[in-house]
Amino acid sequence: MRVLMLSWEYPPVVVGGLGRHVHALAEQLAAQGHEVILLCRQPTGTDASTHPTEVENRAKVRVVRVAEDPAHLSFEHDLVAWTLAMGHAMVRAGHALLRGWRPDVVHAHDWLVAHPAIALAEAAEVPLVTTLHATEAGRHSGWLSQPLNQQIHSIEWWLANRADQLITCSVAMRHETAQLFDVEPAEIAVLHNGISPNPWRVSPAKVAEARASVQAKDAPLLLFFGRIEWEKGAQDAVAALPAIRRSHPGAVLAIAGQGGYQDRLVDEARRHRVRRAVRLTGQLPDQELAALLAAADVVVLPSRYEPFGIVALEAAAAGAPLVASTAGGLGEVVRDGETGLSFAPGDVAGLTAGVRRVLADPASAARRASAARDRLSTDFAWPAIAAATADVYAASALTLAAARPRPASPPQVDHPGADRGRDLPRPKIPSGNLLLG
Structure with a gap:
């Protein structure tokens, strides 16, 4: 099949797990014989003179990176306008492609590419497939109190209802999507994220070096990695640390990543x-992060909201014992007692108990870590995920684009912890190469 895929991030411009997903999926589809053209963007803050629109072939994927328009718009201060400008650049590049090439399907990844994906699918008269990787309501605990939150929600609603076929990365996300956007759950395909385990294996010398960089004592090393945002729950790992250090003196918590919640976390x-027991490493290159994962006595993923949890796969690939919340997709990725230990989101006592259990019985923790790694080659292997995605493409049918009303503002859903999740500062999005879960 001929596939036109759109994503607002693609290596080396990677902001989160979405960029890794799109990268691996596109290359695996191409490896399986499909013709894939990927529309993405140049780094934030560049312009057409320094980073013009360019076309390159990477692992049989034709990557078209669109230049930013000259207008002074920033992600941090003009999010919707910035997104529309990016979409306009993608539409122009897409129409140039359509002069000599026609896809069989257009595949959009998240709301930031809604406008160009819808426009290009309609111009090519082909089905629109959409993968929703997260939702604005989920990120804010159901509380969409600000105009920007409601604008993003309305674009997500439009994209979900306009798509000819929807995909989510977990059963939890399917339920969330169906509830938020008035879509039948049966109409949503669930295709997990995947991972290639080999890049996460590093030499013992590198592992020892990584451990020494954050833990000089012969004491436990805990690791959190990912975006430092409220919904990722690093604050719960910090809250658990005093109790953990009482039973395991000298234990330290390394936090690898960056984000808008970092100052509050400090x-x-x-x-x-x-x-003094919290080590902020900042953003780490791939190999350094893999080494630190392998060096950790326990990796803690205390997410309050997690559509899938690719970080759990990355920890498993590195062979790290895992203690994770059951938030969203993490409850599907981590099997409690089999591939890791689980606790309820926001349950600091449960997190503490899980960490203590790992540290008290490292042999059992190693067996769970090994089982988690073994599962990567079956349930989360990219060849199978790409093949299933191609099946979705083939089964998608073009429907007439009907006029759609503006959606009503979503209800505000209060639950424990929602107050702390409201109106947190939107993260600054760097333009470089990041490794985030």
Whole structure:
């Protein structure tokens, strides 16, 4: 099949797990014989003189990177306008492609490419397949109190209802999508994220070096990695640290990543009097992160909201014992007692108990880590995921684009923790090469 895929991030411009997903999926589809053209963007803050629109072939994928328009728009301050400008650039590049090439399907990844994906699918008169990787309501605990939140929600609603076929990365995300956007659950395909385990294996020397960089003592090393945002729950790992250090003196918590919640996280560490036991490593290159994962005695993923949890796959690929919340897709990725230990989102006592259990019985923790790694070659293998995606493409049928009303503002859903998730600062999005879950 001929596939036109659109994503707002694609290596080397990677902001989160979405970029890794799109990269691996596109290359695996191409390896299976499909013709894939990927529309993406140049780094943030560039312009057409420094980074003009370019076309390159990477692993049989034709990548078209569109230049930013000259207008002074920034992600941090003009999110919707910035997104529309990016979409306009993609539409122009897409129409140039359509002069001599016609896809069989257009595949959109998340709301930021809604406008160009819809426009190009309609211009080519082909089905629109959409993967929703997360939702604005989910990221904000159901509380969409600001105009920007509601604008993003309305674009997500439009994209979900306009798509000829929807895909989510977990059963939890299917339920969330169906509820938020008035879509029948049976009409949503669930295709997990995948991973290629080999790049996550590093030499023992590199592992020892990584451990020494954050833990000089012969004491436990805990690791959180991913975006430092409220919904990722690093604050719960910090809150658990005093109790963990009482039973395991000298234990430290390394936090690898960056994000808009970092300053508040430092304040939390001071409030719990563990600031000296918290190591902020910043964003790490792939191999350094893989080494640190392998060096950790336990990897903690305390997400309050997690559509899938590709970080759990990355930890498994590195052979790290895992303690994770059951938020969203993490509850499907981590099998409690079999491939890791689980606790309820926001349950600091449960997190503490899980970490203590790992540290008290490292042999059992190693067996669970090994089972998690073995599962990667079956349930989360990219060849099978790409083949299933191609089946969705083949089964998708073009429907007439009907006029759609503006959706009503979503209800505000309060639950424990929602107050702390409201109106948190939107993260600054760097333009470089990031490794984030």
